[in-house]
Amino acid sequence: MIQLRRVSKSYTAFAHASVVLRDVTLDIPTGQFVAIMGPSGSGKSTLLNLIGCLDTPDSGTYELFGQHVDQMSEDQLSMIRLRRIGFVFQSFNLIPRYTALHNVELPMIYARVDPAARTRRAQRALELVGLSQKLAHKPSQLSGGQQQRIAIARALVNDPAIIVADEPTGSLDSTTGHEIMHLFRRMHAAGKTIVMVTHEADIAAYAQRILYVKDGRVSEGVLR
Numbered sequence: 001m002i003q004l005r006r007v008s009k010s011y012t013a014f015a016h017a018s019v020v021l022r023d024v025t026l027d028i029p030t031g032q033f034v035a036i037m038g039p040s041g042s043g044k045s046t047l048l049n050l051i052g053c054l055d056t057p058d059s060g061t062y063e064l065f066g067q068h069v070d071q072m073s074e075d076q077l078s079m080i081r082l083r084r085i086g087f088v089f090q091s092f093n094l095i096p097r098y099t100a101l102h103n104v105e106l107p108m109i110y111a112r113v114d115p116a117a118r119t120r121r122a123q124r125a126l127e128l129v130g131l132s133q134k135l136a137h138k139p140s141q142l143s144g145g146q147q148q149r150i151a152i153a154r155a156l157v158n159d160p161a162i163i164v165a166d167e168p169t170g171s172l173d174s175t176t177g178h179e180i181m182h183l184f185r186r187m188h189a190a191g192k193t194i195v196m197v198t199h200e201a202d203i204a205a206y207a208q209r210i211l212y213v214k215d216g217r218v219s220e221g222v223l224r
Helices: 044-051 073-083 098-112 115-128 144-156 174-189
Strands: 002-013 016-028 033-038 057-063 085-088 164-165 193-199 207-215 217-223
Touching: 002 044, 016 217, 033 044, 033 115, 033 164, 044 098, 044 217, 057 144, 073 085, 085 144, 098 115, 115 144, 144 174, 174 193, 174 207
Parallel strands: 033 193, 033 207, 085 164, 164 193
Antiparallel strands: 002 016, 002 057, 207 217
16 A cells, blocks of 8 residues: 655755655555654654655655555645545644534535535544544543544544554543554554554554654564
């Protein structure tokens, strides 16, 4: 499903170019649960952004679903992000003035799903994450764990093939973090491919495979 070949990425700040990823070659098969670990500034979030089509490589090739991402237009990339990839972030990225239901409906609005179908699918997604009684609640009325569950429901609502998660438990206490990871396990068991950045070894242990990023290079860890 995911194939990177000799991918490199640099950023320029104050006229100085900094190489973040160096000559990365990587395959992630359909249905695999992968954790990406590494020290701060190692390039792990950049790698995740490339996989999630939020950024493009400077060199090398990225093939996703059999298509070359590095050759796609911005409109094509937007469509892949909308329909094929679900995103979960550390900061939840919910809109404060919207209810849980409306927050989950947002990706379907952009995908031009019929309003009745939007509501039905959003309710089902919130039911799947255990929040069927919180449809009318706004983020400020919910705990951090509940807000992350809304974010997961939003990520699932367009039935993407891939879930991309950046430190999904980073803002949560340990107990709530493990509850969220049990949801990730359920998503994986349902057939989702999951690629997750984390700095916590006990969270990474939920994955089948661990990749380590250091100085822009990727090495293999556990595969089970």
